[in-house]
Amino acid sequence: MAMNSSVNEFILFGLTQDPRKQKAIFGVFLMFYLATLLGNFLIVVTIKRSRTLGSPMYFFLFYLSFADACFSTTTAPRLIVDAISQQKTISYNECMTQVFSAHFFGCMEIFVLILMALDRYVAICKPLRYTTIMNRHVCSVLVILGWVGSCIHSSAQIVLALRLPFCGPNVIDHYFCDLQPLLKLACMDTYVINLLVVTNSGAICMVSFIILLISYVIILYSLRNYSAEGRRKALSTCTSHFIVVVLFFGPCIFIYTRPATTFPVDKVVAVFYTIGTPLLNPLIYTLRNAEVKIAMKMLWCSKV
Template identity: 50%
Template sequence: MDPVNNSRVAEFVLLGLSSSWELQYFFFMLFNLLYVTIVLGNLLIVLTVISEPALHTPMYIMLSNLSVLDVFLATYATPKMIHDFLYEPKTISFEGCMAQIFLLHVFAGGEMMLLAAMAYDRYVAICKPLHYATIMNLCKCTGLVVGSWVIGVMHALSQLAFTVNLSFCGPNIVDSYYCDLTLVIKLACTDPYVPEVLMLLDSGLMGVTSFVLLLISYAVILVTVRQRSSVHMAKARSTLTAHIIVVTLFFGPCIFIYAWPFSNFPVDKVLSVFSTVFTPILNPIIYTLRNKEVKSAMYKLKTKYVNSRLLSQLSLSRLDLLS
């Protein structure tokens, strides 16, 4: 029997975003800056929601969880990509590759469900304002958030189940900066048709269905608000426009990549970067930094921090004088 067929690939080679050294140095600086911005921006939102009791409502609890997911979504592959810009060879172990696939689908699947939960929250708030407190109580909000994470884990396990058991005995070059499932399964020694169909039914169907249902829910909200005053209409349009932008930016690349796994497009690599790096930066800006309540809470947090620093410095100065 051919020994090659008995061997198993121990690692994969990642081609990255570019083979040009000049571009890689530029990308190293750019993505370092973007990654730090993602982490600090989203953690600031989480800290603001935690520290401000007025924000302990379903809407902001979900937004803080979205920020947590965005940090994780940017972290599963971005630090490795930044490292690979300066170091050769760009390799990842088989176990590390499977871990990337699992984590990507946990966080991406969880974010899809959380965005759907946030759309439901806005639907209840705008279309049934008198019953909002009863319908969207803390128990239901917690259930929606926990359910989003659980569905994300189940989605990732279903993707990993058919991937980890594939036979990888030869080609190991992945034309991406991370272990893209659509590319990894094409490297299997067996016919990738069945795994591609399973991926289409899972990720593709999940992405398209969630996206369509979200758009329908936003359309229903707009139709409902049209019957009210122009002031309410303008405010609702502004809020929904922001939500629709975020949903489109997140779902668009995912649907394009995973709904057509049978074909590999050069633009897939760019779309992957957009959904895992740029979307987590835009989410805090679009969802929360435009929000008066969040900006007010951030100002209070800043004032509290500055005052505590001043008091600490005054205390130290008094101690120095006394000594």
């Protein structure tokens, strides 16, 4: 428990207090969560077992799907259970664990998206050196660096959270523990800590988004030298990546790059990047990718 804190548990307000809406939330988000787990599980297993999906792009997609499943698991089960339970309490330690894990897997998703953009940049802009530059050893080191970077980011977040004293009230106006709603409950001046949160999470979101935008602009510019068929295939892949980037970074930038103010719409926006993006990623990457669809059919039809 934090120093100078008299609160040992919090009450999560959730998305709504309306009993009928809560039942709908339980049903809808349970289906969303199960679909997320199933979709990402299919991609992870298909890439792991398939001999045709051995390129760096699918190596990174494997880790994106893994991060998606874990990221959704940090928030969705609590939202689903709280929708039908009378006691919507979460202990202080569980709350801090949720802050750490949500930021860890969310940051990992950001780093993997950057690695996927880097992979497409090398494949399209330096095709002759692609296999040399993006070999398996380099890809593994890049993913490890992503894990380390995520751990540093989430550790910084949890250090800030642990410094907050709570004297009551203990009702978090959100469906999961995050620093912004916790800052509202802290019985201290949180201006400096909020500044650090914006500097940390906000900067990661903005800088990563700008890097990704620049990389895709360079990729699109490089495609002018390709044949019509080559452009079509490259554009299809890059469009999938870009859709995922916009869906994830739009809500993140809205939440983490502003002063210590919260809006009622924040919870709905948070649903997009904590539950919506992990659900949509498998659909985007399978429906728009012929290689993944063929590999899935071959693998799962042979199993059946």
